[in-house]
Amino acid sequence: MVSTHPAGVQHTGSQYLPQKRSANANISPNQELLPVTAKVNSHDVLEIGGCDITTLVQQFGSPLYILDEATLRLACQQYRDAFQKYYQGESQVLYASKAWNCLAVCAIAASEGLGIDVASGGELYTALQAGVNPEKIYLHNNNKSRDELIFAIESGCTIVVDNWYELHTLVEIVETANTGYVNPRLLLRLTPGIECHTHEYIRTGQLDSKFGFDPNQLEELFTFISKQTALNCVGLHAHIGSQIFERQPHRDLAGVMVQWLKAAAKHGLELTELNVGGGLGIRYVESDDPPSIEEWVKAICEVIQAACATENLPLPKLLCEPGRSLIATACVTAYTIGSSKVIPEVRTYVAVDGGMSDNPRPITYQSVYRAVIANKIAAPITQTVTIAGKHCESGDILIKNAQLPETEPGDILVVMGTGAYNYSMASNYNRLTKPAAVLVANSEANLILQRETYQDLIRQDCLPERLKV
Template sequence: MVSTPPAVATATARHYLPEVAPTELAGRSPNQFLLPLTARVNDQDSLEIGGCDVPDLVKKFGSPLYIVDEHSLRTACQQYRDGFARHYPGESQVLYASKAWNCLAICAIVASEGLGVDVVSGGELLTALKAGVSSTKLYLHGNNKSLEELRLAADAGCTIVVDNWHELRLLTQWLGNEGAQYAPARVMLRLTPGIECHTHEYIRTGHLDSKFGFDPDQLPEVFAFVSQQSSLNCVGLHAHIGSQIFELQPHEDLGSVMVQWLELAATYGIEVKELNIGGGLGIRYTESDDPPSIEAWVKVVADAVAKACQQSQRSLPKLLCEPGRSLIGSTCVTAYTVGSQKEIPGIRTYLSVDGGMSDNPRPITYQSLYRALIANRMSAPLSETVTVAGKHCESGDILIKAASLPPAEAGDILVVNATGAYNYSMASNYNRVPRPAAVLVCDGEANLIVQRETYEDLLRQDCLPDRLVP
């Protein structure tokens, strides 16, 4: 898809900016903008984020470089947290789905805003604990948790979201033997609601053909089994319908479906105290994307659950949600340094940067679309259409197939928007390329939150048998 700026000859990268006055930033939903809320053009005609000049950040920290705007992240956290306080008459808790980006600094920021954290592995769990997240606000997900991960969760005292029969039996057997000291373990049950929504096939998790959760026709058997296990304290139900969703109706439907499950659980003597309606709110990657605001999403799900409980004359459960992308996605950009160019007359021009699929695998995995700009010349007319290519030995290593940019030169700083969700977390060492550094920017200060890997780091886990030593 071609990056299409306004149809005027003088179009520049400035049209990607939020164009929000500093006094209005707190009230704007970060997921609805292409760039972080604090993005602006400074007197050097450079992109500035969090009061920091992006080309200067590259000079100091190198590239590729993930740049996270703390203000945008805190604003998104506050909008979720305060939105539930306004729209849901019962107790609520927002959890950050840390699979989007799990590191010490990000977990610490969301925890300082009162959010809990959803983790899906022992590594994510340990990181959240080290960042100071309270175990009472930690929830472990996953469709194939190992016994070691279940032990870590039980030892930490966090909630385990049970996904399937194998895990349910594994957990109860362990709790009945060597894990008896952790019984009763605090658990939730993940259920598949069978709700379809328009998103990429790989990130639809609510429809029946999914690897996640118990199917609806299994519920009577599951509830009967759980009700007989003294080693389990089943406090809630969980469901999630997908990711990068712009529709509100599926989330409204999910709320009413989950209250029906709550009623069914009660017939088996299970008192459901918590309902977790997942996340899934999308963000703006391109001009054509039009996601609802955080406030609108919160109001829909809160009203749906409250209405369903009122109709069934049930007390309100504690309402949980677990946004990931809509919290972190729009808060970050990735800065690259431009290198070689290859012009194929009449076909295309390839503009290569010093990163690619190892720091952003989403285009090659999901065919994801992004926008790009030249950060050191923000007012230059967007007069060329080029294909932004990565440096990896892979023909499919393309970040943007048709990007509208000014004429670029080697050494220019190219910035790709909205790279906070699943870029760092899915980064790899393909071609033995070290993973990038990440910095947190706020009020003109830049702090390193992830160090750049070195070549020595790549060799650290390698083992060379003595007989192969040269």
Template sequence: QGGQGGQGSDSQLPTRIMLRLTPGIDCHTHDYIRTGHLDSKFGFDPDQIEAVFAFIGQQPNLTCVGLHAHIGSQIFERQPHQDLAEVMVQWMEKAKSYGLPVTELNLGGGLGIRYTESDDPPSIDEWVQALCQAVKAACESQNLPLPKLLCEPGRSLIGTACVTAYTIGSSKTVPEIRTYVAIDGGMSDNPRPITYQSLYRAVVANKMSAPVSETVTIAGKHCESGDILIKEASLPQTEPGDILVVMGTGAYNYSMASNYNRLPRPAAVVVANQEAKMLLRRETYQDLIRQDCLPDSLLG
């Protein structure tokens, strides 16, 4: 029938799918970026999986080629992913008992990067080695052939490829409590600190050789009290006009930026071989209002 009516045989091929499962693996990260524990909006729960396997096995238009799980982000420990590999290989064996041709295993990502001096993530090589060893051991114990192994390194590849530069403005000292230092950005260009209390390290770019002399709170320009970029930043004495540079902003800054409070997003440049070239132009107020319109009836 595939050749009838000018239709090629490819139109009759079943759709290849992967199933995302909730493995019940916990990891030490913020609740908002934990995705593998049982109380999660992601994936099929363990008590649903066999019913899903049975359903997929009865659908001639679907072919389940693999299983997928992701347990969270900014993870430093290797053990959670090793545990994940063992759990997922067990579900691979169960999928095959339902006749599903599962040959691919995606163990997600979540490998963290060093945002602050106290962060100590494993290298990508160390993480991959632990993952591969765990999958191999689990497959050997289940007498299964090795699957095509997929992972999603994401942040660990690009997080350290970018920094964000702000101009320092005013400051405010609350005696015996803290000193606030204001910048010309905040939660609109980096929503991570207010969303799940992410920590960052900052330096003053025009005073790199100056000694650190104070601990200040870096405050964003938005009207929310929670718009705090760094609660305790160790910096040299700052002045209006200094350039504050926040490290490790390559993964989740511009991709999560918004026009919150109708603020334009900043420019982005790439620096290589002692040259700086524009990647993204700074937004203008005209950019913000270009989609605004009023019905004629409101224009008099």
């Protein structure tokens, strides 16, 4: 297939390497396509964290999630340091671990001073097993089970209450239990009614959302909470969505939440925490232009401080819960190329050894990605192809119109920005085994997730005696 690049201009995969946006600006990981340690080594092979990608595939197999520790730590540090720089009150950054929850990732985030936002009992258990202080864990979910609520209370984490059913269940648990459940810490999640430009499945702030109390119920909600001596309501939470580039919706959200604090104070509620959610986007393709981490934090802090000053309210402890902008760019997925199919005058398909089971975002959200050939990173781009997965689904397409050098079976394709919602949403569709994941740093690779085996696939299967042959 003919290249789409202008004649006489030689493009290679090297164009995706990290670079500062300006001479006076630090690299913000969410504005890059590849991890910050990515470079081309002396053999013209892509290297991340000092590790040759082709060597990693030889050692650990493919598909393979490759997580760059330096990029993840840098993003954590930039969030933490920006709040300390721009916010005059106390602050706490939480990692929204639904993006990728595993022991190693939770441990890294916690070691940088971040708390952990969890969305289930399983994510809570993982964070605790990783050694995270439960006082820095916040449990979300729009339909928490009774067992999850009890687990959260017993662990000592904070519960972000989403609805009346959950609130009444908590009251019942605390008032009727004989196990000493006393004053669990709560935040109340409210729906702010703020629209933002992102995929409809990842917008959460509009009024027509399954999440949060309706703001029209504020009076009833605050009246109820003020009478519950068994509950320790410490603050409010809201979230408007994910993969957002606009600054204004977050400024609007901050202003609205300060008004909620004012309303709570009128009911005698001294709420001391304000969680503005997350949602900062990342650069998946060249045309994406998200704000830097520091720019996003600065905008939030300025609005909160100005609104509190106007309303003569003390500054609350300010929390946020980024996920994608912390972890996505830190990871790439390496695949081995297999078959190809050329349809003259239509397209060329190039197939890899994974697909929708390790990255369901393209088929679910029509998400777009960029890719390079790790072992031909410096080769000129000469063709436009469609990267197909190996599943029995016509829609199992990872990337349309991928611009690559000439490919052949055995080449290593690297898809960028796969740290968020790839492993965490992975499946065993067609009974494919889930990939391994390695953490790379200082030229060393450590396994953080073992590759599943065929035996793992049937581990939970039960075969009744009458069906055995």
